Amino acid sequence: MKPFEFHCPTKIICGKESLHKLPDALEEHSVKKPLLVTDGNLVKLGIAKHVTDPLEEANIPYVTYDKVPPDSSLDVVNEVAKLYRDNECDGWIALGGGSVIDTTKGAAASISVGGKDFATLQGAEILKNQLDPFIAIPTTAGTGSEVTLVAVIADTQAQAKLSYTSYRLVPHVAILDPALTSSLPPRLTATTGIDALTHAIEAYTSIQKNPISDALALYAIKIINQNLAKACAEPGDLDARTNLAIGSLIAGASFSNAMVGVVHALGHSLGGLCHIPHGHAMMLLLPHCIRYNISHGYHAGLYGELLSSLCPDKDLTGLTASDKDHLFETELFAINEFYHNTYGVAITLSELGVTKEDLPAVAKQARYDGAALYNEQEITEEVAMSILEAAF
Numbered sequence: 021m022k023p024f025e026f027h028c029p030t031k032i033i034c035g036k037e038s039l040h041k042l043p044d045a046l047e048e049h050s051v052k053k054p055l056l057v058t059d060g061n062l063v064k065l066g067i068a069k070h071v072t073d074p075l076e077e078a079n080i081p082y083v084t085y086d087k088v089p090p091d092s093s094l095d096v097v098n099e100v101a102k103l104y105r106d107n108e109c110d111g112w113i114a115l116g117g118g119s120v121i122d123t124t125k126g127a128a129a130s131i132s133v134g135g136k137d138f139a140t141l142q143g144a145e146i147l148k149n150q151l152d153p154f155i156a157i158p159t160t161a162g163t164g165s166e167v168t169l170v171a172v173i174a175d176t177q178a179q180a181k182l183s184y185t186s187y188r189l190v191p192h193v194a195i196l197d198p199a200l201t202s203s204l205p206p207r208l209t210a211t212t213g214i215d216a217l218t219h220a221i222e223a224y225t226s227i228q229k230n231p232i233s234d235a236l237a238l239y240a241i242k243i244i245n246q247n248l249a250k251a252c253a254e255p256g257d258l259d260a261r262t263n264l265a266i267g268s269l270i271a272g273a274s275f276s277n278a279m280v281g282v283v284h285a286l287g288h289s290l291g292g293l294c295h296i297p298h299g300h301a302m303m304l305l306l307p308h309c310i311r312y313n314i315s316h317g318y319h320a321g322l323y324g325e326l327l328s329s330l331c332p333d334k335d336l337t338g339l340t341a342s343d344k345d346h347l348f349e350t351e352l353f354a355i356n357e358f359y360h361n362t363y364g365v366a367i368t369l370s371e372l373g374v375t376k377e378d379l380p381a382v383a384k385q386a387r388y389d390g391a392a393l394y395n396e397q398e399i400t401e402e403v404a405m406s407i408l409e410a411a412f
């Protein structure tokens with residue numbers, strides 16, 4: 021076995037009404053005046069009240085930034101950092117999906133180095149100081165950002181998604197309250213859920229995998245696939261929502277240590293250049309990337325090992341390792357078909373308005389994405405083009 025390190029220091033508070041523990045979590049970290057970072061939609065839908073009510077009941081003063089867009093950028097990160105500094109805040113609450121949590125990570129990182137422009141901090145392990153206390157409250161079950169060392173931020177000028185990785189970026193506390201995700205519509209539930217599934221699958225096949233990330237990935241795949249269709253069919257099913265949130269968090273802890281691969285390299289590039297939402301990009305690309313890998317002999321046998329987590333009831337007796345790999349690929353295509361047929365989720369790039377002319381630039385940028393470093397095979401432009409054309 022290769023030597024490895026595993027890092028997951030986040031305190032996890034999970035379950036119905038767990039947001040009532042927010043004041044205690046702030047007190048534990050001596051936070052007197054947090055900055056709540058969220059988006060306008062969550063305020064409009066009344067979801068932000070689940071966080072502001074306990075703060076007000078406990079007489080904790082706070083400042084709010086509620087303008088994080090779905091595809092946050094370096095400018096937003098710097099604006100949030102300025103608001104934090106101007107108001108002399110001393111802790112962070114990120115309430116939202118990946119864009120909100122990653123924006124908050126960026127702003128917290130900028131503050132930790134004296135308010136430097138976040139654009140200058142790109143790369144791995146560039147942060148030397150601890151972030152101020154950071155509480156992440158996800159409202160989608162997908163990115164796992166509440167426990168990961170990654171922040172992905174758009175550079176709108178370069179039309180690229182920039183990946184920042186540092187153990188300093190791992191939030192101190194994650195609060196998973198199913199009430200926050202129960203109004204998420206089926207299409208968004210499905211695509212963000214497939215993002216989480218992709219984290220677990222890519223972590224299991226990454227060159228940086230280890231026995232702990234493997235164990236987490238296997239469990240995450242099982243719990244996500246068992247609950248995703250249920251949460252889409254019954255958005256208010258709090259058990260399914262809680263399980264999905266746990267699955268997403270566990271997949272996050274797995275890939276935060278093992279990292280991701282080709283699906284994310286291509287997906288970041290599609291996000292930066294064609295503005296395809298991250299989860300949707302994952303859903304579109306996942307089976308095609310796996311088909312490519314299997315047909316070229318990459319990760320032989322590993323995908324098959326995931327089958328009993330993805331489909332625990334399937335009889336696999338008599339199947340060879342190669343049969344299982346192919347069956348895993350078939351099952352992933354079937355999952356996409358199901359969400360396409362049931363909820364009208366687009367499963368081709370052309371349905372989302374991407375043109376053939378867009379593909380070469382996407383392929384070129386994917387080659388240089390940070391996720392490409394952890395993929396077994398080199399992601400050349402030819403490899404990327406062949407996958408993108410298949411997903412077109």
Ligand SMILES: [Fe+2]
Binds near residue numbers: 163219284298
């Ligand atoms: Fe992802």
